[in-house]
Amino acid sequence: MSEPETHYLNDGWTLRSWLLTTDHKRIAWMYFATITAFFFIGGLAALLVRLELLTPAGDMVDSDTYNKLFSAHGIVMVWFFLVPSIPATMGNFLLPLMLGARDLAFPKLNLLSWYIFTLGGLFTMTAVIAGGVDTGWTFYTPYSTLFSNSAVVLAASGVFVVGFSSILTGLNFIVTTHKMRAPGLTWMRLPLFCWANYATSLIMVLATPVLSMALLLIVLERALGIGIFDPELGGDPLLFQHLFWFYSHPAVYIMILPGMGVVSEIITCFARRPIFGYTGMVISIMAIALFGFIVWGHHMFVAGQSLYAGILFSFFTFLVAVPSAIKTLNWTATLYGGRIRFTAPMIYALSFLGLFTIGGLTGVILASLAVDIHLHDTYFVTAHFHYIMVGGMVTAYLGGLHFWWPKITGKLYSGPWSIVAALALFIGFNLTFFPQFLLGFLGMPRRYHAYPEEFQLLHVMSTLGAGVLAVGYLLPMVYFGWSLWRGKPAGDNPWDATGLEWRTTSPPPKHNFVDTPTVTGRPYDYV
Amino acid sequence: MADQYLDTVEKGLALHPAQASTSAAQVDALFWVLVAVCAALVLTLVGLVIWFSVRYRAGSDRPRPGGIPDKLGHRIELGGAAGLTIAFIALFAWAGSLYLYLYRDPGGDLLTINVIAKQWMWKLQHPNGAREINTLHVPTGQRVRLRITSQDVIHSLYIPAFRLKRDAVPRLYTTAWFEATEPGEYHLFCAEYCGTDHSRMRGKVVVMTPQDYADWAQENGEGESPARAGERLFTAYGCSGCHRGDGTVRAPRLDGIAGRPVVLASGGTVIADGAYLRDSILLPQKHVVAGYEPVMPSYQGQIGEDEILQIVTYLQSLSPGDWITESGG
Numbered sequence: 001m002s003e004p005e006t007h008y009l010n011d012g013w014t015l016r017s018w019l020l021t022t023d024h025k026r027i028a029w030m031y032f033a034t035i036t037a038f039f040f041i042g043g044l045a046a047l048l049v050r051l052e053l054l055t056p057a058g059d060m061v062d063s064d065t066y067n068k069l070f071s072a073h074g075i076v077m078v079w080f081f082l083v084p085s086i087p088a089t090m091g092n093f094l095l096p097l098m099l100g101a102r103d104l105a106f107p108k109l110n111l112l113s114w115y116i117f118t119l120g121g122l123f124t125m126t127a128v129i130a131g132g133v134d135t136g137w138t139f140y141t142p143y144s145t146l147f148s149n150s151a152v153v154l155a156a157s158g159v160f161v162v163g164f165s166s167i168l169t170g171l172n173f174i175v176t177t178h179k180m181r182a183p184g185l186t187w188m189r190l191p192l193f194c195w196a197n198y199a200t201s202l203i204m205v206l207a208t209p210v211l212s213m214a215l216l217l218i219v220l221e222r223a224l225g226i227g228i229f230d231p232e233l234g235g236d237p238l239l240f241q242h243l244f245w246f247y248s249h250p251a252v253y254i255m256i257l258p259g260m261g262v263v264s265e266i267i268t269c270f271a272r273r274p275i276f277g278y279t280g281m282v283i284s285i286m287a288i289a290l291f292g293f294i295v296w297g298h299h300m301f302v303a304g305q306s307l308y309a310g311i312l313f314s315f316f317t318f319l320v321a322v323p324s325a326i327k328t329l330n331w332t333a334t335l336y337g338g339r340i341r342f343t344a345p346m347i348y349a350l351s352f353l354g355l356f357t358i359g360g361l362t363g364v365i366l367a368s369l370a371v372d373i374h375l376h377d378t379y380f381v382t383a384h385f386h387y388i389m390v391g392g393m394v395t396a397y398l399g400g401l402h403f404w405w406p407k408i409t410g411k412l413y414s415g416p417w418s419i420v421a422a423l424a425l426f427i428g429f430n431l432t433f434f435p436q437f438l439l440g441f442l443g444m445p446r447r448y449h450a451y452p453e454e455f456q457l458l459h460v461m462s463t464l465g466a467g468v469l470a471v472g473y474l475l476p477m478v479y480f481g482w483s484l485w486r487g488k489p490a491g492d493n494p495w496d497a498t499g500l501e502w503r504t505t506s507p508p509p510k511h512n513f514v515d516t517p518t519v520t521g522r523p524y525d526y527v
Numbered sequence: 528m529a530d531q532y533l534d535t536v537e538k539g540l541a542l543h544p545a546q547a548s549t550s551a552a553q554v555d556a557l558f559w560v561l562v563a564v565c566a567a568l569v570l571t572l573v574g575l576v577i578w579f580s581v582r583y584r585a586g587s588d589r590p591r592p593g594g595i596p597d598k599l600g601h602r603i604e605l606g607g608a609a610g611l612t613i614a615f616i617a618l619f620a621w622a623g624s625l626y627l628y629l630y631r632d633p634g635g636d637l638l639t640i641n642v643i644a645k646q647w648m649w650k651l652q653h654p655n656g657a658r659e660i661n662t663l664h665v666p667t668g669q670r671v672r673l674r675i676t677s678q679d680v681i682h683s684l685y686i687p688a689f690r691l692k693r694d695a696v697p698r699l700y701t702t703a704w705f706e707a708t709e710p711g712e713y714h715l716f717c718a719e720y721c722g723t724d725h726s727r728m729r730g731k732v733v734v735m736t737p738q739d740y741a742d743w744a745q746e747n748g749e750g751e752s753p754a755r756a757g758e759r760l761f762t763a764y765g766c767s768g769c770h771r772g773d774g775t776v777r778a779p780r781l782d783g784i785a786g787r788p789v790v791l792a793s794g795g796t797v798i799a800d801g802a803y804l805r806d807s808i809l810l811p812q813k814h815v816v817a818g819y820e821p822v823m824p825s826y827q828g829q830i831g832e833d834e835i836l837q838i839v840t841y842l843q844s845l846s847p848g849d850w851i852t853e854s855g856g
Contacts, residue, residue: 063723136720142697143680147646147722231698232827234810237681238696271583276595280604302683303694304701307630311623318615322608325568329607332572333600335579337592342584350576357572361565368618369626371558374690377683377718441558442544443687445718448726452714527594 003410003489004505011510022107028093030114035081042076045069050463058450066449067134074137079159080121082389085397086258088169091197093408097501098191100182100517105175113168120162127154141229141240145221153222156215163208170204173197184519191499191523195282196261199289203250211247245296253292255389259396263349266403267331269497270346271338274524277330284323291320301372310369317367324360344418348399351426355391380440383433391429406494410507411487414479425472431465498525547709547734548689550629557621632702637672641753641836644682644695647724655748661730665707666740673703678832683719686732692718700801707734757841760834771850779816783847790817804839
């Protein structure tokens with residue numbers, strides 16, 4: 001097998017040909033580079049947090065530093081890694097390819113999204129350098145507006161700016177999916193990856209403005225003393241929580257739906273089976289996106305909101321678990337009667353299935369009102385959302401990266417080493433976060449710099465697990481680097497997968513396809 | 528005498544949190560049923576994945592079934608969705624009804640302890656006037672109500688052994704109740720991130736037998752009860768001049784107002800809860816009562832959070848007509 005002579009990567013080598021490109025594939029690479037940097041910054045903060053928690057006394061860093069570390073970890077990981085992770089990289093690269101299009105609908109807007117993203121990142125990094133921010137990623141008022149002595153305005157401005165990048169990417173994806181599908185590619189023939197990114201884009205466009213507004217109000221109150229959240233000025237501190245979670249709960253689905261899309265592609269390919277219940281999967285994706293908007297109050301069961309609001313939010317939260325459960329059922333049923341190959345992408349996908357299920361079901365435990373009174377704001381919650389965000393989304397992100405790496409780069413990578421990395425992630429993840437469920441049930445609160453002695457053993461286990469997890473993150477950097485340098489050519493379709501992206505060369509040409517492809521059947525035409 | 532409880536403090540690696548209130552066992556029963564249901568679902572899923580993975584691995588030459596027919600597939604999906612929905616609604620109903628019981632104030636004349644959170648300590652005051660910081664003494668076998676607020680940022684009062692947590696929100700007066708069962712010492716945590724020393728905003732709950740508690744309260748109960756102090760402050764700050772007796776042409780009477788609807792000059796109606804009473808002291812222009820001129824001055828900056836809470840406690844202790852009866856009219 002050999003590489004095509006001209007492709008998007010060798011079409012110009014200058015810095016200018018990258019920084020001013022409107023090619024969605026190159027912009028995807030720019031996102032890869034930026035979010036990988038942010039991932040390691042956020043990861044470093046997490047590592048320091050875990051090291052501090054080895055001992056019950058707060059003895060490695062002081063309390064203010066600790067508070068800034070977990071805040072930086074949350075802010076960077078949520079807005080600068082998880083939200084853009086799959087959409088901005090693989091979504092950007094693959095959506096036009098999967099639709100049979102030459103590019104996204106608005107290529108220049110796509111480039112602008114990256115610049116806005118990077119600008120927001122610079123704001124936030126400046127905030128970190130200028131002494132850090134200590135509000136946690138949630139910016140709760142009135143702490144953030146009146147009491148914190150840290151760089152709140154800078155950090156909030158960074159998140160405000162980066163929101164526009166999300167909105168523009170979402171807009172671009174929605175228009176592209178509506179208007180640029182290849183001949184014959186009807187809605188019910190779309191790969192689930194496209195559906196997942198489409199639903200994610202809808203949430204980005206509808207929810208992000210509310211976050212932007214809430215952050216703007218924080219800046220106004222902090223800088224100008226306008227009483228919105230501050231009770232001394234007649235404001236309402238709980239109003240902020242409503243506004244914040246009106247975005248941030250749907251944002252949880254921004255941070256998981258694309259992962260579901262990736263996993264659907266991988267499982268079908270390596271089980272050699274069409275997806276079980278395609279229609280059910282599409283309905284589930286859209287139902288999750290819709291229901292995601294009416295459950296925000298489950299973050300406030302003990303915050304002083306009305307008792308009956310709590311009851312309603314709990315009810316809807318139970319219901320939103322049903323479509324997610326249907327999806328796990330369908331992925332499992334897809335394996336039935338297949339010819340399953342255990343490549344690295346498949347191991348990531350199966351890890352996702354197990355970890356996401358645990359994350360989702362512990363969400364049901366937290367939705368149970370009386371139990372949440374005990375578990376709210378403890379490590380049980382920390383463990384729960386890391387099972388979704390890391391066990392789910394980061395695992396899917398790595399799975400997708402391993403699945404499409406040959407398409408993106410035209411190169412193969414080490415099979416055995418990638419399997420080692422995938423297993424290290426699964427084992428390290430569980431060692432790190434399972435003990436945190438126990439800690440939470442025992443009553444260990446979140447965001448504690450120092451803690452009572454009886455929690456130490458479980459904290460030590462968690463920190464040791466994080467060491468294994470780090471191997472799972474670092475190893476791919478090594479063999480992917482090697483693959484770029486010395487990897488064997490991958491050929492157009494090394495996994496023998498269906499989907500339009502595999503019908504072009506690896507790496508694809510600048511305009512994706514020589515001839516516009518046509519689609520004549522349903523996706524996942526395996527067997 | 529309180530020292531006898533010191534050696535029962537939680538120590539060593541626990542695998543189950545202590546149960547020291549009537550609600551702890553109720554919450555745990557629900558928790559373990561939820562864990563069992565979730566574990567059964569996870570194990571079923573993992574079992575199927577492993578079974579299919581071995582049976583249908585690429586290397587096995589076992590004959591492959593032609594896939595699940597569409598009709599059966601739809602039945603599996605719909606059946607799964609329906610089954611889960613029913614199970615979830617049952618669990619929701621259990622959790623929701625227990626929440627209503629635990630979260631709603633039971634009403635009545637309970638032993639009510641005022642709690643004011645601030646960066647980074649808990650200030651508590653018992654009905655007989657006894658004050659303490661970061662330690663809460665309570666008797667067994669009796670329902671205790673906590674009336675909680677904050678004087679700065681949001682905090683959250685958390686007593687794991689009681690499975691009890693309630694946010695302390697500035698301006699709001701939230702209430703929580705419990706009935707302790709096991710004498711001993713238990714953790715008291717702040718569960719809502721509140722700044723630098725959040726993790727040191729910890730204390731302990733000392734649960735005592737009723738006799739020991741009575742002795743403790745006797746020894747430490749100096750000064751007035753919060754309601755009595757509130758009554759004194761009500762006069763000292765000049766509130767009674769307008770709100771009581773002959774002055775009430777300029778301002779509404781306040782005996783029995785707490786918890787009742789108030790018609791406002793703006794046309795709306797609000798319930799006179801703790802937050803309303805507090806607002807009326809600090810931000811009197813926010814809710815002007817119908818039929819009165821907005822003439823009341825603000826007490827912002829002149830009155831402490833604990834004093835406001837005492838006045839609120841006093842107003843909430845009054846019934847309609849109390850002032851008429853006591854003045855003999």
